[in-house]
Amino acid sequence: MESCSENVKAVRRSKEEKKLLRKQIKASHTLLKHEGISTVSQPTKSLVVANGGLGNGVSREQLQDVLEEVGEVEILVMPPHKPYALVTYRSEVSAQRGHALNGRQLQRGDQIVTLYLSYVNTVDSELWGCVDLPPGLVLVEEFVSPEEEALLLDAIDWTSHDEDVTVQKVLKHRRVKHFGYEFRYDNNNVDKDKPLPGGLPQVCVPVLERCVRDRHTEVMPDQLTVNQYQSGQGIPPHVDTHSAFEDLILSLSLGAKTVMDFRHPEGRSVAVVLPRRSLLVMKGESRYLWTHGITPRKFDVVPACDPKSPAAVTSDLSNHSNLTLSRRGTRTSLTFRKVRRTPCDCGYPSACDSQQPPAPPSPPFLPRSQTDACRLEAEFVHRVYEEIACHFSSTRHSPWPRVCHFLSSLEPGSILADVGCGNGKYLGVNPDVIAVGCDRSSALVQICSERGFQAFVSDALNVPLRSDTCDACISIAVIHHLSTQKRRQAVVEELVRLLRPGGRALIYVWAVEQEYNKQKSKYLKETRQQGNATDAHNTAQDLSGNATDAHNTAQDLSGNATDSPAKLSVHTNRTAFTSQDLLVPWHLKGGGRGGSQAPAPSPVFHRYYHVFQKGELEELCVRVRGVAIQRSYHDQGNWCVILKKTGDR
Ligand SMILES: O=C(O)CCC(=O)C(=O)O
Ligand SMILES: [Fe+2]
Ligand SMILES: [Zn+2]
Structure with a gap:
């Protein structure tokens, strides 16, 4: 009897398997016919999950849970409104186990959906508008309901300056309000020892809990910046200071949509349409390496898309034939972040303020060896010109x-x-x-x-x-x-x-002689306001801010070397030179690279000069x-x- 029932089971199982295979093949055909996705029979690291899409009611976290049962998922793409998803596993072995999830059933309300998985060659970014997003960036549409949106907007009271709870500021192109910790635009950081007493507003709690539930974050943010942009306003391109905040940044768009521009340091840029009530999740490369900003303007050029498929991203508008103008309204964004307590150790040292090489000894000295000279010039000439190039050129x-x-x-x-x-x-x-x-x-x-x-x-x-x-x-x-x-x-x-x-x-x-034949040079004559290299505040100072004796340099003006290594003093722009080897301040206008979140005071760079004497x-x-x-x-x-x-x- 026992063996008989075993046999029946075996037959039944193989029947099911056959049916599953048929359905899988059918799903592959549908994907090819309707979506242009070709599946392949040999194993790869990527799979298409038919029926596992947002378009047939499967949520990201639900699918991710299933897919991660068998291995580490590298990329999960869920194109809006589509009945399938694409997954790339870390390894081919994991993908093979993922393939074996074929036929897996998911509960969706009171219905059951069956997933069919097939290998695909690559998750081809051409096919999915949203794969063009900078790595680590996720846009979740309709993250809050219209009712919740109204509630959140109501809760932000711009009329009262409840200073013990929040800090409110009107910036050049927007107004801001900070909760939890004040974000300071002078040093682009937070006072980590000075939390604002009110913490985050209560109304945000359900939203944040949903972020945790949906796996957008594991940690609870403790800082909130509310930005409000009128039509025509924006935020300069910047990277949120690494040392100030942890990896993850969440930004909720309320009231009106906008276009946010992401730019890679090598120049690639992606314009992302942020619909009203959407949540933007910035992590990894998109958070650490790419700048984000909103160009101040009254209209955005966006793809004139089918309203069912909002085509959130436009990496290159010139590729779109069907564009339209979208008038900006008043947008309020809630940006949630977690204050960082230890230095950042991200994988993007070039953009990381925690991982900048140790500052050269301050104040720098006049070099005595070839190596010291190279170092001094690298830091106080080459690097500076690289940083100030645009502004320098404009002068x-x-x-x-x-x-x-x-x-x-x-x-x-x-x-x-x-x-x-x-x-x-x-x-x-x-x-x-x-x-x-x-x-x-x-x-x-x-x-x-x-x-x-x-x-x-x-x-x-x-x-x-x-x-x-x-x-x-x-x-x-x-x-x-x-x-x-x-x-x-x-x-x-x-x-x-x-x-x-x-x-x-x-x-x-x-x-050295800025006055010659009783004639002052243009440099001396130019007013402080005109001079870009002007430094109205600097007296002869070393870089640590201590006033120095201008003659305390290795070479006095007659060129005689003295014994102790000579400190380089900081020159006061538009004044006569008091030594031959010095640092000349350059006040950068128009913002530096990355880092800046607002019109911060212009950063000062110092260029090394040896000014020549007559003869x-x-x-x-x-x-x-x-x-x-x-x-x-x-x-x-x-x-x-x-x-x-x-x-x-
Ligand atoms: O308005 C936004 O969504 C972004 C705000 C932002 O980038 C910031 O405050 O650092
Ligand atoms: Fe930002
Ligand atoms: Zn970093």
């Missing part, structure tokens, strides 16, 4: 007349190298010469390219051009950034190497072989020479 538009005069004197067809070309302002002065520029800053070289000039990234000490090839070279305001005399001379040698015999080089360096540039040049000084002169606070290559060795 460098008018070519100096006497440099133009030199350029105009070149024969048509001459080959010109501009070593340290900055934003390329001299590359187009004489259209009859073949001009090529190079600069240490890739950001500045990028600006040159955008302006249509030939330029490449190169250090002035080692220019990858053949010897004896250039009819002319210029080096304008470059050599003063090298921090030893040997290195300054080496740049002149490099310029001379590039010149053909008979070729000429024009060199400009900043002069010093000529002295440097006569040490270089094979060259003769044709002219030397003072021009607006600069020492200048024109050299001619003699070819003598």
Whole structure:
């Protein structure tokens, strides 16, 4: 009897299996026919889960629970309104176990849905609008009901400044209110020891509990920033400070939809439509590496989509043929975060304020070795130009007349190298010469390219051009950034190497003497407001803020070395120089990279300079072989020479 019933069972099981297989094949056909998804028979890491979609009532957490019974899920894509989902497992072995979930039944209300799983080659991002989202970004539509939305909006009282509970501020392009902890826009961080007494508003609790239930977060946020944007307002692109908040950021959009722009540091950008009542979950790469921001404008260009399928994402609007304008309304966002208690150890050190290399000894000293010189220049010249490139370029538009005069004197067809070309302002002065520029800053070289000039990234000490090839070279305001005399001379040698015999080089360096022949230089004359490098607050200070004795440097003004290593003092812009080696402040306008959440006070960078004394540039040049000084002169606070290559060795 026993064996008989066993047999019956076996037959029954195989019948079920056959039926399951038939249904699975049918599901594959439907996916191909209606969705253009081809399934494959050989195992891969990715599976399509027919019937496991939001479109047939399966929730993300329900499906995730089932899929994770057999292995670690890497990506789970649930396209809105579709009757299927796509899963990629960490390993193929897990995916094989996932495949064996075929036929698994899920309860959906009082109905049962059966999942059919088949392998697919890749989770092809072209197919699903939403896979184009920056990695780690999830958008959950209709996360709160219209009633809940009204309740939340009502609970935010903008009329009272209940300072002991919240902190409220009107910023340039929006107003904000903080709960739990104040977010400070001056240092882009929170005072972790000063929680606001009221904690988070009670009305948020059900929403947050749902976030936990739906696995959007494991930890309860303890900080809330409410941003309110009128039509035409926005928030500058930024990365929420790593050291301030944990990985996960939740942002609820209420009142009106908007478009949020995400940008990868390498330039890729994704515009994400945030519908009203949706929840944006930022984690991992999307939170740590990509900036997010809302461009202040009154209309957004969005895909004119089928109302059933809101096509939340537009990575490249130019690919869409069917676009429409969407008028912005007043949007209130609730951004929930968890204050971080230990330094961030994310996998994105380039964007991480907790993982920046230790600050160089402050104040920096004048270098005594080649290694120290390289370090000083890397930190106080190269890095600074990279950071300030855009702003710097916006202040460098008018070519100096006497440099133009030199350029105009070149024969048509001459080959010109501009070593340290900055934003390329001299590359187009004489259209009859073949001009090529190079600069240490890739950001500045990028600006040159955008302006249509030939330029490449190169250090002035080692220019990858053949010897004896250039009819002319210029080096304008470059050599003063090298921090030893040997290195300054080496740049002149490099310029001379590039010149053909008979070729000429024009060199400009900043002069100690900003007043010459009783004439003040433009630099001295410019008012503080005009000067971008102006620092109204700085007196001669070291970087730790201590006032320094301006003469306490390694070289006094007569160039004599003293014994102790010399501190570099911070110069006061628009004043006479009090030492030859110094740090000149640059106040960055228009926001730095990442990090900033609001119009914060402009960050100050310091550039190293060696300002030349009268006669010093000529002295440097006569040490270089094979060259003769044709002219030397003072021009607006600069020492200048024109050299001619003699070819003598
Ligand atoms: O309005 C939003 O959704 C984002 C707000 C935001 O990014 C922030 O406050 O850091
Ligand atoms: Fe943010
Ligand atoms: Zn980090």
